[in-house]
Amino acid sequence: MQTATVNHQQQFKSKRQFKIWEKQQKENAAKRLNRALYANQSPFRYAERVYKSRVLSDADAREIVDFSNLSNNTTQVQSNIVQVPLKHDLGTLSNAFSADMSHNKSNYALIMKNVPGLIVIPDAFSPHAQRQLVKHCLRDYAKPPHTSNLDGHYHVSKDGIWPLYEQEKKGSLVPGDANYYVPIKTVPQDENDMYPTAIGDDDNNDAFSVASSMYSDISGKSAPPRAASSPTQMLKKQRWVTLGYQYHWGTKKYNLDDPIPIPSEIADLMKAVVTATEDIGCQDAEVPWKNQYKGADFRPEAGIINFYQLQSTLMGHVDQSEINMEAPLISMSLGHSCIYLIGGNTRDTKPIPLRLNSGDMLVMTAIARRAYHGVPRILENTLPEYMLPESVDDEDWKPFGDYMKTTRINLNIRQVFPK
Numbered sequence: 001m002q003t004a005t006v007n008h009q010q011q012f013k014s015k016r017q018f019k020i021w022e023k024q025q026k027e028n029a030a031k032r033l034n035r036a037l038y039a040n041q042s043p044f045r046y047a048e049r050v051y052k053s054r055v056l057s058d059a060d061a062r063e064i065v066d067f068s069n070l071s072n073n074t075t076q077v078q079s080n081i082v083q084v085p086l087k088h089d090l091g092t093l094s095n096a097f098s099a100d101m102s103h104n105k106s107n108y109a110l111i112m113k114n115v116p117g118l119i120v121i122p123d124a125f126s127p128h129a130q131r132q133l134v135k136h137c138l139r140d141y142a143k144p145p146h147t148s149n150l151d152g153h154y155h156v157s158k159d160g161i162w163p164l165y166e167q168e169k170k171g172s173l174v175p176g177d178a179n180y181y182v183p184i185k186t187v188p189q190d191e192n193d194m195y196p197t198a199i200g201d202d203d204n205n206d207a208f209s210v211a212s213s214m215y216s217d218i219s220g221k222s223a224p225p226r227a228a229s230s231p232t233q234m235l236k237k238q239r240w241v242t243l244g245y246q247y248h249w250g251t252k253k254y255n256l257d258d259p260i261p262i263p264s265e266i267a268d269l270m271k272a273v274v275t276a277t278e279d280i281g282c283q284d285a286e287v288p289w290k291n292q293y294k295g296a297d298f299r300p301e302a303g304i305i306n307f308y309q310l311q312s313t314l315m316g317h318v319d320q321s322e323i324n325m326e327a328p329l330i331s332m333s334l335g336h337s338c339i340y341l342i343g344g345n346t347r348d349t350k351p352i353p354l355r356l357n358s359g360d361m362l363v364m365t366a367i368a369r370r371a372y373h374g375v376p377r378i379l380e381n382t383l384p385e386y387m388l389p390e391s392v393d394d395e396d397w398k399p400f401g402d403y404m405k406t407t408r409i410n411l412n413i414r415q416v417f418p419k
Contacts, residue, residue: 047343049376065352067120082112085107086109087277088275097272111282113284115368115371117365118363118371119291123357124361130359133411138162139160141243142160144156148240154185155185164180164182183228235403243260243266262301273361275296277365278292278294280365305410308378312408314375316374333356333410342371347372355379357384389401
């Protein structure tokens with residue numbers, strides 16, 4: 001058995017309380033490993049329960065695909081992975097990939113014979129580029145005119161939460177200061193304007209509609225706040241930020257009246273990825289496929305930044321709110337690693353568990369664009385050393401590094417309208 005080693009004992013007042021808790025955890029883990037209890041669940045839902053657990057059987061652990069070191073995979077998993085050249089070196093298409101020429105890993109991708117349409121570009125960004133992207137996501141994008149899950153309940157300033165968090169970390173903003181606490185709204189925005197009333201096994205759920213539940217129990221709305229919050233508390237409550245065309249949770253439609261451009265550096269980066277992955281495919285796959293979407297036709301129009309904490313999950317869904325379902329969906333990972341499940345066009349297909357690490361790019365093309373996918377678990381203690389505040393010779397990075405100690409950031413972009 002594989003277990004996550006976390007010291008919980010300090011959370012309890014006595015050794016007896018800790019022993020009781022420890023016994024309950026072992027009993028719950030044993031139940032999760034009893035497959036008979038979940039016999040009536042769909043294969044995708046069953047896999048979510050298995051890989052959400054901090055205790056995995058050796059058999060389940062061996063099924064996780066590791067792109068960072070292919071030799072770590074079983075012979076069967078390795079036989080399904082194919083390395084292919086990118087049509088164009090990413091470093092020649094976008095400055096985001098060429099900031100550190102010593103990090104020359106942007107000329108190939110990995111595909112899987114048993115996951116048609118999925119393209120993985122492992123470790124696509126240099127450590128420096130990853131840190132810059134983290135800064136953009138937290139400091140530059142998580143503020144108006146972009147919308148976040150905080151906007152419905154709090155009076156968030158035009159500069160967002162990050163400047164307050166930095167001031168708090170530096171000690172220049174303390175309790176008692178006039179703007180230390182972020183005030184709640186007297187009349188909160190209707191939650192139906194921000195996310196749906198319930199999250200369940202609805203085939204219409206997509207990343208936009210499930211994002212609100214990502215940090216709770218994946219069952220519905222978040223509870224309204226009871227009081228104003230400090231900058232640190234606010235940052236922990238920040239679950240998502242929408243980019244580009246803003247999405248209306250109640251109607252499941254995009255707001256076309258006030259289009260917001262995708263940040264130029266992200267638009268440039270994502271367009272480069274689509275261009276580089278042109279014509280990639282696999283004729284030996286279970287279902288032969290080829291990415292026929294051209295980079296010249298791709299327009300980055302909408303996206304989400306997801307902020308995962310260590311206990312966060314994202315339930316299985318299909319992204320299908322876009323009129324254009326032929327254009328690829330591009331996703332990048334920053335910070336802690338995760339287990340990512342990708343299946344088929346229904347929950348009845350057994351999903352493949354992947355380990356995604358910081359710097360990995362995922363491109364969902366062809367059949368994979370309509371596939372169920374989700375994140376059942378964030379992996380503790382997997383933050384790369386180059387993101388730890390004590391390992392980076394950059395004073396400006398320290399508050400970002402402190403925040404990333406418990407965080408995974410995912411940024412995904414899609415095209416809404418036909419080319």
